[in-house]
Amino acid sequence: MSQVGVVRVAVDRGRCCGSGNCVVAAPEVFDQDDTDGLVLLRRPEPPPEAAERVRRAVEVCPAGAIRLTSTTQP
Amino acid sequence: MTATAATDLPLWPASTLDHGPFALLDEEQRHRLAGPVTRVRLPTGAPAWLVTRHADVRQVLRHPGLSADLERPGFPLLRPLPPQSEPDRQGGFIRMDGEEHSRLRRMLTAEFMIKNVRRIEPLIQQTVDAALADLAAAGPPADLVETFALPVPSIVICHLLGVPYADHDFFQVRSRTLLDRTTSMELVRAHAQELRDYLRELVVARHHDADGDDLISRLVRDRVATGQLTVDELVGMALLLLVAGHETTANMIGLSTLLLLREPGRFAALRESPHRAAELVEELLRYLSVVRTGLPRLALVDAEIGGQVIRAGEGVIAVLSLANRDPEVFDDPEEFDPYRQAHQHLAFGFGVHQCIGQPLARAELRIALVGLADRFPTLRAAVVPQQVSTRDTSVVFGLNNLQVTW
Ligand code: HEM
Ligand code: SF4
Numbered sequence: 001m002s003q004v005g006v007v008r009v010a011v012d013r014g015r016c017c018g019s020g021n022c023v024v025a026a027p028e029v030f031d032q033d034d035t036d037g038l039v040l041l042r043r044p045e046p047p048p049e050a051a052e053r054v055r056r057a058v059e060v061c062p063a064g065a066i067r068l069t070s071t072t073q074p
Numbered sequence: 075m076t077a078t079a080a081t082d083l084p085l086w087p088a089s090t091l092d093h094g095p096f097a098l099l100d101e102e103q104r105h106r107l108a109g110p111v112t113r114v115r116l117p118t119g120a121p122a123w124l125v126t127r128h129a130d131v132r133q134v135l136r137h138p139g140l141s142a143d144l145e146r147p148g149f150p151l152l153r154p155l156p157p158q159s160e161p162d163r164q165g166g167f168i169r170m171d172g173e174e175h176s177r178l179r180r181m182l183t184a185e186f187m188i189k190n191v192r193r194i195e196p197l198i199q200q201t202v203d204a205a206l207a208d209l210a211a212a213g214p215p216a217d218l219v220e221t222f223a224l225p226v227p228s229i230v231i232c233h234l235l236g237v238p239y240a241d242h243d244f245f246q247v248r249s250r251t252l253l254d255r256t257t258s259m260e261l262v263r264a265h266a267q268e269l270r271d272y273l274r275e276l277v278v279a280r281h282h283d284a285d286g287d288d289l290i291s292r293l294v295r296d297r298v299a300t301g302q303l304t305v306d307e308l309v310g311m312a313l314l315l316l317v318a319g320h321e322t323t324a325n326m327i328g329l330s331t332l333l334l335l336r337e338p339g340r341f342a343a344l345r346e347s348p349h350r351a352a353e354l355v356e357e358l359l360r361y362l363s364v365v366r367t368g369l370p371r372l373a374l375v376d377a378e379i380g381g382q383v384i385r386a387g388e389g390v391i392a393v394l395s396l397a398n399r400d401p402e403v404f405d406d407p408e409e410f411d412p413y414r415q416a417h418q419h420l421a422f423g424f425g426v427h428q429c430i431g432q433p434l435a436r437a438e439l440r441i442a443l444v445g446l447a448d449r450f451p452t453l454r455a456a457v458v459p460q461q462v463s464t465r466d467t468s469v470v471f472g473l474n475n476l477q478v479t480w
């Protein structure tokens with residue numbers, strides 16, 4: 001994991017239980033829908049400085065609703 | 075494997091008597107329960123698997139084949155429960171699985187999400203300020219549980235739901251019997267029924283006048299009137315929120331105060347660095363883990379947890395409090411370390427049932443504790459921790475009272 005990668009985020013609203021943990025971890029990347037409280041992705045490709053917080057969001061998501069695919073930069 | 079008679083297995087919940095409010099188990103119990111997954115005997119006599127490691131507890135609580143439905147035969151109950159009639163099962167989504175669960179939970183998630191809790195912070199602040207004034211008028215000395223820790227979350231949840239706080243004696247007594255593992259089946263049944271009848275009256279009254287800005291009124295308007303939700307379901311949801319919404323947070327406020335007062339510097343830090351109170355609250359949640367005895371689940375399929383095969387039909391107890399002291403995840407887990415990064419704690423559970431009220435609970439704890447330290451900088455416990463009376467038989471651990479002076 002020494003290379004700097006571009007992190008791509010995907011969320012599964014079908015699995016999300018609206019805990020909001022991702023919003024606490026990385027507010028610039030995740031939000032919650034005003035009507036149903038489920039996750040909304042603000043930035044599918046978060047900036048590198050948010051990568052650590054996004055990883056934390058994955059870790060604290062109780063429903064396993066966040067996936068990361070990191071493509072290593074050439 | 076040699077068959078062990080259930081009576082030879084260690085009992086869970088283990089007795090915590092005489093350990094003081096902050097120790098989870100004594101050495102001998104720890105020894106007996108050592109091992110990531112162990113076989114235990116429940117108070118009902120039934121055996122179950124006890125799961126204690128952080129990673130394993132997460133796996134249990136996120137596993138789609140492990141059910142939270144305590145009506146299923148073989149469910150690892152921590153105490154015998156009376157059978158429920160069909161209308162009485164409605165709405166209590168904490169023990170539902172799959173679609174049935176998500177359908178109801180999703181009607182509430184937006185209500186309790188962080189943005190909305192931020193909006194009600196002024197209400198929490200006002201409630202805290204008023205309770206602090208009551209505390210000042212009551213002492214010194216005074217009982218912090220009775221005059222502060224319990225009223226704050228009770229008033230807030232009443233306000234949000236649209237339940238008159240004036241009735242607090244009625245529902246607090248009954249919530250407590252529902253949470254106490256030693257309550258007889260008859261009393262559980264009677265008290266649950268009385269609470270339902272009480273809430274049903276409130277719901278029915280809202281049918282005639284649903285203009286209110288409270289949660290019950292909103293659900294009557296938006297969900298019941300539109301045929302998406304039945305009255306029985308709404309009653310069950312309101313019951314769950316009322317019970318879950320005050321006892322847990324109240325116990326956290328009481329225990330947190332006692333813990334912080336043990337070292338004056340910690341309590342003072344709340345005043346000096348209120349901006350760090352949110353971090354402190356996470357460590358309090360981890361260290362105190364009030365849902366101490368863990369979350370029961372029933373395996374519907376064979377599952378491997380922590381190297382142990384759990385067979386379909388067997389019960390599992392995911393022990394949040396021990397997972398929150400797992401050295402794999404938390405350095406020096408037995409130490410209370412105010413500003414450690416405790417965000418991985420499992421005090422609110424994990425998986426799709428993870429506490430829906432956590433943003434509210436966090437805000438209440440932070441505002442209550444900072445308010446207390448501000449208003450009573452010289453606060454001290456009038457008893458030593460070993461002498462406080464603790465709620466050992468409740469599903470939610472806490473203090474019965476806490477005499478304080480200033
Ligand atoms: C510090 C305070 C609190 C703690 C430690 C706590 C703890 C928990 C835990 C461990 C669960 C998971 C139960 C399970 O998986 O079987 C839970 C669920 C729940 N809590 Fe809390 N809770 C707290 C405050 C609140 C508040 C203030 C509310 C009020 C809104 C609330 C409402 C609920 C509800 C409705 C559920 C069921 C969620 C579901 O099944 O989807 N809790 N809580
Ligand atoms: S942390 Fe997971 S479950 Fe919670 S809101 Fe975010 S995506 Fe949904």
